[in-house]
Amino acid sequence: MVCRVTTFAFEGVDAQPVDVQVQMTSGNPAFHVVGLPDKAVGESRERVRAAFASLGLAMPPKRIIVNLAPADLPKEGSHYDLAIALAILAMMGVVPGDQLEGYAAIGELSLDGTLGETLGVLPAAMAAEAMDLQLICPQICGAEAAWAGGGVIAAHGLIALINHFTGRSVIAPPKPGELAEESSGPDLRDVKGQEGAKRALEIAAAGGHNLLFCGPPGSGKSMLAQRLPGLLPPLSARELLEVSQIQSVAGLLQRGRLSRKRPFRAPHHSASMAALVGGGIKAKPGEVSLAHHGILFLDELPEFSATVLDSLRQPLEAGEAVVARANRHVRYPARFQLVAAMNPCRCGGGPGAAACRRGPRCAQQYQARLSGPFLDRIDIYYDTPPVTAVDLTLPTPAEGTEEVRKRVSRAREIQSERFSEVVSDTCRPVNADAPLPELEKHAAPDEAGAALLRQAAERLSLTARGYSRVLKVARTIADLEGATSVRRLHVAEALSYRHRPPGMPEASMSAVSQTASASHSG
Secondary structure, X not given: OEEEEEEEEEEOOEEEEEEEEEEEEOOOOEEEEEOOEOHHHHOHHHHHHHHHHHOOOOOOOOEEEEEEEOOOOOEOXXXXXXXXHHHHHHHHOOOOHHHHHHEEEOOEEOOOOEEEOOOOHHHHHHXXXXXXXXXXXXXXXXXXXXXXXXXXXXXXXXXXXXXXXXXXXXXXXXXXXXXXXXXXXXXXXXXXXXXXXXXXXXXXXXXXXXXEEEOOOOOOHHHHHHOOHHHOOOOOHXXXXXXXXXXXXXXXXXXXXEEOOOOEEOOOOOOOHHHHHEEOOOOEEOHHHHOOOOEEEEOOHHHOOHHXXXXXXXXXXXXXXXXXXXXXXXXXXXXXXXXXXXXOOOOOOOOHHHOOOOOHHHHHHHHOOOOHHHHOOOOEEEEOOOOOXXXXXXXXXXXXXXXXXXXXXXXXXXXXHHOOOOOEOOEXXXXXXXXHHHHHHHOOEOHHHHHHHHHHHHHOOOOHHHHHHHHHHHHHHHHHHOOOOEOHHHHHHHHHOOOOOOOOOHHHHHHHHHHHHHHHHO
């Protein structure tokens, strides 16, 4: 006779069903776990023994074999304990075996038989609901599992589950955790001066564009980036579910508390490739995935390892991070908005005493740490001028985060309606992710704008990617104005935010900037 209980193995944020099969046979007493378990799964034998002993139950003096099927799928983690324990209890006749057929179980056992907090409960609850199963999980994770909408039994320990299945004491279903209220956050009104940088920030927020601020220390680059989340609309229901699944696997959900505020991740420049993109022994999600549907802010950009920065190129294009292993590939969603800040050179490049004394070579060497293909994925590049004492004495700006957020929301509503039929797991309803057919349909400039773009493409040596990104930024600028078509002045402003390729003569960039400024003024 074999008793079965369903549990789950995690591949990225996807919960794959695992059939826990327990068989007891005659022979020398033994307890074996097979089915490609890692060390944590193999140690479940001792945790189950100790939990049973604390309840006054003795393991049967038989040969116990636990098979985790499919056997070729790697099993990692301690959350298999509960399913193994329930299957053995059913074989011992402590709980009715037929009742376990409609349940899936996930949870780590303590030595006293209680259930500890477990990662990945939300994806497991969603997978159980899709399989028409109820989920048994630790009590501390019940509020998180309840968000999936299916049946959930959140138990404090094994004794509570035994009483529940034998009818002595029924466990009430848990309620979903709280939905955190959105905090106001820092206000854009705190930034004095830098009106051009605020404009660039507004365009980036409206279209979901990647943004790079370059300027001397103290020019407000980090202040501006930290105020970007306040300009963005809250997560939609679909986005909230995707973000929460990643946070559940990473162990960032506290008591099932969800938030509609978009993620803002700011890793230190010493972060490794595995920390940024994902990986490690158990292929955990990296910062790019934790920033899914939110913002990844990289301060002091050139101080990051060149290899680490270049590893972002694929997630920026594909919207997912792939962690390759010898026997499998783990995929995590990573559709994020990149915002970065850097000094023009190692010396800082500020005015007065902070000015660079090594000449233009210092800036060239410092900025050469960023590869051309990486910079080609930056939609908006803005040089932030130094903030003077006069700027700091100016009165508080009349326009703050709330006023800019309203314009951003209107522009996002236009884009959401425009791309309602093409939204997918790797495509957000924003101009930055517009597919090529939609870009040609909705972002084609007028005759004057097309002529300006052709001229600038030759002078700036725009790549095909750079050409399309200029159009996307121009479409966002038009959306902020409520314009139905992309005109010359929109293209001109979008060109002014393009990064100058290394080795390009300053005169070429100046000519384009002057043309853009004249068109924008007109």
